[in-house]
Amino acid sequence: MSPKKQDxxxxxxxAGFKELQRHPLLGMLAARLxxxxxxxxxxxxxxxxxxxxxxxxxxxHARRRAEPAEWLYVFAHAALHLAFDHFRRSARSRLWNAxxxxxxxxxxxxxxxxxxxxxxxxxxxxxxxxxxWFRAFDEQGIPDWALELSIxxxxxxxxxxxxxxxxxxxxxxxxxxxxxxxxxxxxxxxALMRASGVASTEVxxxxxxxxxxxxxxxxxxxxxxxxxxxxxxxxDTAQCHRxxxxxxxxxxxxxxxxxxxxxGLNELETRFVIAxxxxxxxxxxxxxxxxxxxxLWNAxxxxxxxxWLIEMAVGMAPARGLLHDPALKGQSAETIxxxxxxxxxSRRKLxxxxxxxxxxxxxxPGHAANSHSTDLDSFCRRALLTGLELHVxxxxxxLPAGLIEEVRALAQPPIPWDVALAQxxxxxxxxxxxxxxxxxISRRQSATxxxxxxxxxxxxxLLAGRTFGVVLDSSGSMERADLARGLGAIAAYxxxxxxxxxxxxxxxxxxxxxxxxxxxxxxxxxxxRGRGGTVLQPGIDLLQGTPDFPKSAPILIITxxxxxxxxxxxxxHAFLLTRVGRLPFLPRGPVFxxx
Numbered sequence: 221m222s223p224k225k226q227d228x229x230x231x232x233x234x235a236g237f238k239e240l241q242r243h244p245l246l247g248m249l250a251a252r253l254x255x256x257x258x259x260x261x262x263x264x265x266x267x268x269x270x271x272x273x274x275x276x277x278x279x280x281h282a283r284r285r286a287e288p289a290e291w292l293y294v295f296a297h298a299a300l301h302l303a304f305d306h307f308r309r310s311a312r313s314r315l316w317n318a319x320x321x322x323x324x325x326x327x328x329x330x331x332x333x334x335x336x337x338x339x340x341x342x343x344x345x346x347x348x349x350x351x352x353w354f355r356a357f358d359e360q361g362i363p364d365w366a367l368e369l370s371i372x373x374x375x376x377x378x379x380x381x382x383x384x385x386x387x388x389x390x391x392x393x394x395x396x397x398x399x400x401x402x403x404x405x406x407x408x409x410x411a412l413m414r415a416s417g418v419a420s421t422e423v424x425x426x427x428x429x430x431x432x433x434x435x436x437x438x439x440x441x442x443x444x445x446x447x448x449x450x451x452x453x454x455x456d457t458a459q460c461h462r463x464x465x466x467x468x469x470x471x472x473x474x475x476x477x478x479x480x481x482x483x484g485l486n487e488l489e490t491r492f493v494i495a496x497x498x499x500x501x502x503x504x505x506x507x508x509x510x511x512x513x514x515x516l517w518n519a520x521x522x523x524x525x526x527x528w529l530i531e532m533a534v535g536m537a538p539a540r541g542l543l544h545d546p547a548l549k550g551q552s553a554e555t556i557x558x559x560x561x562x563x564x565x566s567r568r569k570l571x572x573x574x575x576x577x578x579x580x581x582x583x584x585p586g587h588a589a590n591s592h593s594t595d596l597d598s599f600c601r602r603a604l605l606t607g608l609e610l611h612v613x614x615x616x617x618x619l620p621a622g623l624i625e626e627v628r629a630l631a632q633p634p635i636p637w638d639v640a641l642a643q644x645x646x647x648x649x650x651x652x653x654x655x656x657x658x659x660x661i662s663r664r665q666s667a668t669x670x671x672x673x674x675x676x677x678x679x680x681x682l683l684a685g686r687t688f689g690v691v692l693d694s695s696g697s698m699e700r701a702d703l704a705r706g707l708g709a710i711a712a713y714x715x716x717x718x719x720x721x722x723x724x725x726x727x728x729x730x731x732x733x734x735x736x737x738x739x740x741x742x743x744x745x746x747x748x749r750g751r752g753g754t755v756l757q758p759g760i761d762l763l764q765g766t767p768d769f770p771k772s773a774p775i776l777i778i779t780x781x782x783x784x785x786x787x788x789x790x791x792x793h794a795f796l797l798t799r800v801g802r803l804p805f806l807p808r809g810p811v812f813x814x815x
Contacts, residue, residue, distance in 0.1 A: 229285045233257060236291025236334075243333070244407040246299050249399040251486060253299060257282055263380060268373035269337060272298035273380040274307040276396070286337075293334030294371050300324045301379055303400035306350070317377040318362045319353035321369035338368045398536050402488050405436070430455055430479045433490040433535070437498075441534070442610035443619070446603035447498045454478045463582070466575040467541045470497035471582040472506055472596060478582075483538075491535030493573060497580065499525045502604045503626055504597065505553070506583050510813055511781055511802030512557060518579035519570045520557035523548050528620045541573040550622065558806055601630045637812045638709050644794055644810060648774055649686060649717040685770045687721050687736070688714075689763040693779035694726040695754040702798045705814050706778045711742040723769055731758040754783045764790055 233255075241250040257280045264271050270280045278298045280291070301307070306320040326345050329336065344365065348356075357366070364374075372378035427435075430453050437448035452475060454460075460480040463469065467483045470476070477497050479485075485493065500506075505521045522543040530537060530544065537544070548556055560570070574580035608627045611619065656674040690710060692703070714722060722742060724734040756779060763769050775793040781801035793809040803811070 229283065230257065232286060232288050233280050233291050235288035237295055239288060239292045239334075240295045240299065243296075245331075245403045246296060246303075246400070248403040248406065248487060249299055249303055249396060250295070252276055252396075252399060253278055253295075255280060255295075265373045265376050268376060268378070269294045269371045270298055271372045271376075271378050271380050272301055274302075276302060279380070287335060289335040290337055291334075293328060293336055296328055296333050297321075297324050297371050298378070300327060302396040304350075305397060307379060312358075313377055313379075315354055315357045315362065316350070317370065317379060318357055318366050319350045321378070322348070322353045322366055323350050325369045337371070338365075340365045340369060398488055398533070399486075405440070406432070406487075428455060428481075429485060429487040429490045430494070433487050433494050436487075436491060437494065442614060442616060443604070443607040444495055444498045444502070445610075446607050447502050447600070448494065450599060450603060451475045451477050451498065451501070453494075455481050457481055464575060464578055465580075467538065467573040468493045468497055469574045469580040469582050470500055472501050472504075473583050475501075475596075485538060486536075488536035489538045492529055492537055493535075495529055495534045496522075496525055496573065499528070500581050502600045503630075504600060506581050507597070508553075511797055511800060513561065513802070514581075514584045515570075515577065515579050516561050517553070517557055518572055518581050519543055520553045520560060522572055522580075523556050524551070524553045524622070528623050531620050532617065538573075541571055541575070543570065543572065552622070561806065605631055637814050640810075641709060641796065641812045642713050644812070645713045645717050648688065648792075649719055651717070685772065686719050687723060687770065688719065688773050689723040689725065689769060689775040691756055691759040691763065691775060691777045691779075692724060692726050693728075693754055693756065693777075693783065694732075695728045695780075695782065697754065697782045698780050699798070702780065702814060703778070706796050707742050710776065710778075711739050714739040714742075723763060723766075723773075725759040725762055727754070727756050727759040729755055731755075731762050733762055754779070756783045757787055760787060760789055 237250070237255050241247050243250070254277045256277060259282045262279060262282050264279050264281045268281060269284060269286075270278055272278050278295060280294075301320060301324060304320070304323065306316075322340075322345065325336075325338070325340060326347060328334070329345070344363070367374040370376060370378045434448050434453055438445045451470075454476050456478075457480065459465075460478055460482075463478065465478050465480050467480055467485070469478045471478070477494060479490070479493065500521065503521075505518070509517045523545060526537065526542055526544040527546075527549055529535070548559075551559075570577070572578060572580040604627050608619075608624065611617075690707075692707075694703070710722070719739060721736040722739060724737050724742070726732040726734060756777065760775065760777070763775055771791070773791075775789065775791060776796060777793060778796045779801065780798045781803050783804070785804045787805065789808070795803065795807055795809060795811045797803070797811060797813045799814055801813070
C-alpha cells in the first residue's frame, strides 16, 4: 500500500488556522469558528481566498496555495468581521462590505498579524470607522485599492449568510463580541504578566478555562470576587461522573464548585456557570428551600439566577443546562416555584447544570447539616454584601433590582417563626380596651378607705367570640418535641392576647374533638390522642360544621406535611410546619416553620 499523498496546500491552511487559535487576542474567538474547505459547492470565487458566514463558518479556497502567514492574515480578517459586528446591514451591501474591509485591514496592519494579501496606500487608509468609510464610498465611489481588500476577491463580498447568499443578517452578534472582548482582556493580562515577570507565558497557558474564569472574578468582578476566592474548583472527570454532574454543581458545606471538563465550555461559558453556582451559595438557596421539593426549588432558583446573569452580561450562557424564561423576569424564586409545581408535565423537561432531573446544589436538606452552619452563613453574607458595596462604589456596571434586593436582605436576619406567628395572632386578635367598672370594686386606698374606686375591666361580651381552632396532627410521624414547641407557642401568644379558650381537635386516622380548652391547659400537660396515620380533613370539617364554633374564628393547623394531597378549608387558616416538613399541595394561607 502506497503512503497517503500529502496536500501542501491543506497543510498551510490548517497551520494558519491553528496559529490564529493560539493568538492571545483572537484565539478565544477562533476556537468557536468552523473552518471548511470543500472541493465542491465552495462559495469562494476563483480569485478569492476565503469567505465568512454570520454563524462562524469560514470557507477557504480549495486549491489556492499560500504560506501559513498569509492564511493567518485571511482568517484573522474573517474573524474580525464577526468581532466588529459587521453583519448588521442589508441594503447596499457592496459599499458596506468595502467599508468594513477598510476597518479590518487597518486594524490588522497596526496589529502586524500575518502577511497581508494586499497593500493599500498608507496615506489613503485612514483610521475611520465603518460609517465614515460608508459615507465616503457613497459620495465618491469605491477606489480600486479598497476593492482589493476583500478576502473574497476584488468584485465579491466576503461576508455570507447561512445559505451562501451575500447578506448581513446577524445571528450570534453578542456571542462574537463577547468572545473578542474576553480575548482583549486575556491579551492585556498576558502582556502585563510578561512585563512584570510575575508569571511566564508557559505557566499562564497551563491554566484551565475554569481557573482563568475564577481569576477573572477575583480581579475584575468584585460582586462575586470574595465568594470565588473562598471556593475551590474541582475539575475531575471521575468525581463528576460519580456525582452525575453533567456541567457543574456546588457543595455549600465543602465550598467546592465541581466543573466537568468533558462539558467543553469555553472561558466565557465557564464564567457564566461559575457565577451561577456562586449565587446559589451566596444567596443561601439551600437553606431557603424549607419543606419544598428540592429539585423544583433548585429549578425555580435557576430561572431567577440565569435571568440576572443574562441581564448583567456575565460571561456567555451555555447551550444546554440553562433554565431561562423571559416571561418570568422580575419574579421571585418562591413565586416561580409555585408556578412550576402546578405543572407536573413540565418537570420532566427541567434540566439544571448538573443534568436532567438533578439539582446542581449538592447539599440537599437532610444530607448536609454543615451547609446550615453559622460560619458559612456569615461568610456568604459578608462576601456578597462587601462585594455589592465595592461593585456599586467602583461603578462596575448596573445590577438587577431583584439581585440587589436579595443581597440587601442578607444583612437583615430573617424573622423567627415564633415572631411571625405572633404577628399572625396580632392580625386576628387586636388588643382589647379596658374600661372602668364598679361591678367589682378594686382595693381601696388606705388613706381614703371610705371612697369606693372603680377597677379596669374587660367587656365579657367581647371575650365570647375571641377564640380560634387548632387542628393538631397527632400521628406517629410527629415528634413530641415538635408538638410541645407548637402548643407552647400557641398558648403563650393566646394568653398575651387575652384569648380565653381554644378549640382543639387531634387528628391521626380519625378526628378526636377535645372541645374548648383553657389556654392555661394547653400550656400545661395535656393528653394527646392518636399517634396513628394522618388524615386532617375530618378535623377541619368538624370545626367548620360545629355550630358553637364562631364562623369568623381562624384555624391553625399544626402538622409535618405527611397528610392528604388536598385539603378543603373554607375559612381563614394558617399552617405551622416542622422545620423539614413539606405540604403536598399549594397552601392558600400563611405557613410558619418551626426552627
